[in-house]
Amino acid sequence: MNTVPLAAAPADRLLARDLRTLALAALGGALEFYDFVVFVFFALPLSELFFPQGTAPWLAQAQVYGIFAAGYLARPLGGIVMAHFGDRSGRKRMFTLSVFLMALPTLAIGLLPVYARIGVAAPLLLLLMRVVQGIAVGGEVPGAWVFVAEHVPRRRVGFACGCLTAGLTVGILIGSLAAAWIDRHLAPAEVLAGGWRLPFLLGGAFGFVAVWLRRWLGETPVFVELRERKALSRELPLRVVLAGHRGAVLLSMLATWTLTAAIVVLVLMLPTLVQKGFGIAPPRAFLGNSLASAALALGCVAFGTLADRIGSGRALCLGSLGLLLGTAALFADLAAGGAHFLPLYAALGFLVGMVGTVPAVMVERFPPAVRFSGVSFAYNVAYAVFGAGTAGLVGLFAAWAGRMAPAWYVGFTALLGAAVGAYLSGGARRGARR
Structure with a gap:
């Protein structure tokens, strides 16, 4: 692309x-x-x-x-x-x-x-x-x-x-x-x-x-x-x-799906999920969320800068793989009792900052005359579908993954984001028209 x-x-x-x-x-x-x-x-x-x-x-x-x-x-x-x-x-x-x-x-x-x-x-x-x-x-x-x-x-x-x-x-x-x-x-x-x-x-x-x-x-x-x-x-x-520009719309929507899962599950839903599923006390859960949210802001800037250095597709791919590993580490610790919940949640918050690469991916896909409409349509439709449907989608994973369902869902979308990034990186190597 x-x-x-x-x-x-x-x-x-x-x-x-x-x-x-x-x-x-x-x-x-x-x-x-x-x-x-x-x-x-x-x-x-x-x-x-x-x-x-x-x-x-x-x-x-x-x-x-x-x-x-x-x-x-x-x-x-x-x-x-x-x-x-x-x-x-x-x-x-x-x-x-x-x-x-x-x-x-x-x-x-x-x-x-x-x-x-x-x-x-x-x-x-x-x-x-x-x-x-x-x-x-x-x-x-x-x-x-x-x-x-x-x-x-x-x-x-x-x-x-x-x-x-x-x-x-x-x-x-x-x-x-x-x-x-x-x-x-x-x-x-x-x-x-x-x-x-x-x-x-x-x-x-x-x-x-x-x-x-x-x-x-x-x-x-x-x-x-x-x-x-x-x-x-x-x-x-x-x-x-x-x-x-249907191809650009599709790729932008898939990247937005990864963004949606990372933000909705790991930032908005996780404080409640860890209380119910893993017995984390409410004050500790919300302290972890505050640390993760602060780290998230830093991560957005870091991954955005990385996109300038190596290309938005490669940054999305690497960031998505980091998100996969960070989610797996946090939920493995939670399943073992959550002894390292706070530092791992803060580290995961930084890795969620890979969402900072998604807007760079999208704005590069559409020509200036219709850029606002292209980005807006792809992002908002994807966010409405996947954002509103997050609870139901996590519920589908819960049928066989139990309390680890959020990790499996985020992991699935992270692999999807990595695939999109890898595809875009291949397109960049074939030559970009500026």
Whole structure:
């Protein structure tokens, strides 16, 4: 699979404006992803407050997780629509709009009346706000990758995408720390009385700060050149992608599957899985998750830099194999009692940073005129399918692997990622058209 032109600047050195763009983009991404994931950290109080009293706790919590999943299912819609205008009207406009669309519903969730005040309208409004959040993140993540990739020199695209992805993962860490702080400083009754609103109100407020900061960003040089040459797609960008770049879409979706398994299983689900399956105490499980999330941010930058040095395909292949070995080591230790859980989980978090190679793989696969639409469609559809289906897929492995099922599932997707990387490396050796 050949690569296509990325950035207009021929130099390899990052300029001050490039670093400013990366910093502002990563900060906005962290705040936006915090807004998206903080919902799941407060699923328990939301399940008690937004459904009628007397509802079985398991049912109320399942309904809240269903609302959480609706955000994933809404991602393709937002991604496709925002990518269309990003390819036709400019990357910056959609890049700014996405963070605004995330800040507004996050702030609104913090202000919503509960079921005891407005009845069934409460969960319906909560669902609506979650759908808007999903639409926003569907445009934010691929839009941010394309935005930074087209701002920096082409031999720094991996580093830029890795930094941006690190910013997104820091958002998860911030959400986890916010939940831990509230759990430690507020009694359960105080959380139900209004403490649960704090992280949403703060997230919404900081989101509007991110909107203001993005005013200082300029349009990407690649899009400016396309507009000046009148080379913007005259057809529907997504139609062009599906008609002429189906191979790029397939490879991008497979790489996203590996990314999804690594993030959803090893970062979002693992603290609960190790408590239920291996008897790890909750404080130790969440401490391990915080260490792994911090290491993940470093890993994203490291693997993104590696992609610049050896090629995104080779970096994806090596990173996927590292993910396979790290997962096997952690679960083997857990099965033996978990004596080394904390250092192994932190090391695995760093290896999960191989997800920083995935955006570099994707942005290289699509031509500039339809790049936003290509990356957005492949990433968001794959994430909606595999992200929403992760629990079911892990359940299939559990039928014969038991409590080791998460490791087998991640291992399977890691081998898939390694195969994609190896294929792309072969294509790079056959020659890339720049």
